């Protein structure tokens with residue numbers, strides 16, 4: 001298990017009451033945000049019959065499974081079984097919970113105790129996330145590692161690129177850009193991200 005923070009989404013892409021599937025180090029997780037804004041990253045498997053919890057729904061501060069409606073608190077503990085409303089669910093019915101935090105407008109997950117905090121991303125604003133059906137070679141894209149992120153320019157705008165590896169040689173790029181850039185420049189930088197994706201996929205073809 002990876003002892004460092006992996007970027008899994010831009011914070012703005014996970015609104016309250018939303019749950020989404022993410023992959024970290026090959027582990028399938030359900031990432032969700034409660035009504036009050038708290039995030040959680042859980043094993044994407046209901047302890048009851050194994051349904052994906054990323055298909056579930058968020059009510060208040062709990063995530064419920066879409067299949068039989070078992071409801072789990074932020075701690076992962078099952079708190080309600082609709083078919084047995086008077087039963088207090090045993091403590092053993094619990095979803096494995098992973099470390100999750102938000103920093104720099106990015107959601108990070110760690111499967112093991114991380115040795116360091118996520119990279120500092122001061123002065124940058126979230127630009128976009130894009131999935132590549134190819135691995136990503138930052139050096140070939142003209143980026144250089146600095147402070148835990150790949151940095152460079154896209155369409156003349158300073159950017160930081162965070163790479164989330166996926167199985168089968170795929171990955172997600174979470175891109176942040178200079179917060180002082182004009183809206184028009186950010187649009188151009190966003191197109192630059194699309195170019196990165198296309199070049200990486202064409203290189204694999």
Ligand code: FES
Nearest residue numbers: 046048049065068
């Ligand atoms: S499989 Fe999740 S409640 Fe039954």
